[in-house]
Amino acid sequence: MLALGMRIPEELLHFIWRFQLFRPFHLQTSCGKSVEVISPGRYNVDAGPDFLFSELLIDKQRWYGHVELHVESKEWMLHRHHQDPAYNSVILHVVWTGDSSCYLSDGTWIPNLILNNQVEEGLLGKAMDLLHNGNWLACAYRMKHIPMHVKLQAIQRSAVERLESKTMQIMTLLERYNGDWERVTLSLIAGSFGFKVNKQAFLDWSELISLRILSKISDKPLQIQAMFFGQAGYLNAYKGKDSSVLNLKNEYHFLKHSNGLSEMTSFQWKFLRMRPYNFPTLKMAQLAGLYSLHINWFSRILNVYAIEDLKQEIRDIVIPTFWRRHYHFEKCTDDHNTALTEAFLDILAINCFAPLLFAYGKHIRQANYMDKAMEWLERIAAEDNVISRNYRKAGLPSYSAMESQGLIHLQSNYCDVKRCLSCPIGAYILQQPLSF
Template structure:
């Protein structure tokens, strides 16, 4: 028996409850076991009990052994004076509160069916990366759907906490935060840090001033990225960029990144930072306030149409970087990459601003946008799909990523509705 399993059993009342007596022989009825507290303090809060016909509201502490009360120092901690019941697996030691009161105890060992403990241990000790894989097919579909609905919100709320950190760092500048999120998506894994660093130094006032002036916008992006410093290309596009940036850099005292931090090795040319930066700069050429647009438009299709019709300089149709010409290719942002932008920036901005402003409509719109994007298929999502989870959109695949990182990988099966269903099933 582990404390986690005993807490789980108490939470779902998986033990015989009639008749029920404390260790001192007092009759007890459990109206509500309390809310499971996963932070510091008693394990369950606001429990409702009847002990010897006295209505009691308070906290409950759960231990495998009665002596754990003293071992954990609860007998000297006034914060535990609110505990009204000590739930244990075994032991006879009396437990006292810090104020000297004797604490009622309830021993569950003889009240629990061995099959419950066996099921819990089978689940927790399973070596499969997805511990419930052996029995998930027998879990009712509505429970799987509920778990996905909960975990996708958990993931978005966790990412909202990261957005709040960015807001603090930028003194509440939502437009800057939006640029950071969009730019980091363009950087993908290899150049994410570099694109993020660029988004922090880019001059937003100049972005707005240069709106609808592609040459100046591109000069600003490539110049502040440091990618024009060592360029020796003779093409007029390249020479114009260098000329324009040299002027605005001197005029406005702009900061630039080092050209040596950008990574090109072991990448597909279409993912070279120069090519992705050309697409990002074009994104801001005719739309300098992405935050305002994202939070005011109702239609994701409107944004999709704009992205599909971006005007990217002709130079990039036969180049992936400044120095070498390549075979002709499309410069358009692909459908798959647009979906990544929706997942990693557009919907996240919308959700975060909705949470920040307390606007449920914005939150619901963010979820709806994720539902309009196809499910992501990768090495983490694929196994869950093969196990029969109903994965139909990016909303579901984002839920699965949270399910893996917060539950399956950490063996937190007792905190998951799917795990609970496996253990509870008769």
């Protein structure tokens, strides 16, 4: 068993206070004043005291204010809280050990409540087993005992957090593009067409594309193809004699000189160790087909009710017949399909369409857009990847893209960094009777 005098993580002390996992009776400050916790307060993850708006009875007098926690009482002075007016509303200093005197910046003395003798030793042992076992998924050894509603809570909360995280990235793009949602949409769509290998190249390319010019040529698919391939640098690098490609070169020459366009170099695009169907040339042809269908994809995303309707529109894009015998410009191949796969349509919905809807709804404070985004993700099948398979084996299956996205966020933001005490599953384990 663990010794009660051991050094515990501060996050565990926060957890104990937050869920009041201590003996509630006969609590006393180090100076002998009785303490009764009416409300532990609101857990604060930002700067300032750890718990805000707590309600306590100290020596039978009711107090409202903030509570600060430290493993050792001397940390109050080490962190210079005695010099920070933001801590002047602290009414109690909760510590694991130590009895160093603590003062507010105005000189007011505040009491210490020491908890190391008020917590069951078995709870500490269970917490350390959870935080320090060798499993890649710390809670795996208890997973079969966790109720399904707790598992779903962990996954769904994590999925929303992932959407919130993507919203922050989208807001950064929105500021960069001076509030132009269509430009943000082009950037997100282009990045998805590049997958991991060519994502940055597609993003760099999207910076060169003028939506104003696209609007002018919206009814001219050939010119859209010419502009997309030309600004990617492919046409400048082409040395062959195929008439359809030479036609694109002529169209781009006109567009370039009449609009002052500049292009990338073809060396920025990667082909090695890629499946031909994912070559950036074929993906660019598909992307040009997408923008030949509609220029204002953000407006389409907002106005379409069902994700299946949007996917059906994209299935109808037209790809030039040249690409049925080519994966890139230089070499002819056997005839092959050029349509976007169902898996890729799901990638667009998961990485572009749903996050854009969610971010827009949050930006304008319209919950119906956010709800629609989450409904779209719930209607898409779960992604099949290493992360989802590992969680399924551990007892956390996913049945929709909303849930598989939640697992991706759960792994990188909770499981990998051992934030078990901030996860509903970890919280459930520690709040159960010690025999659990």
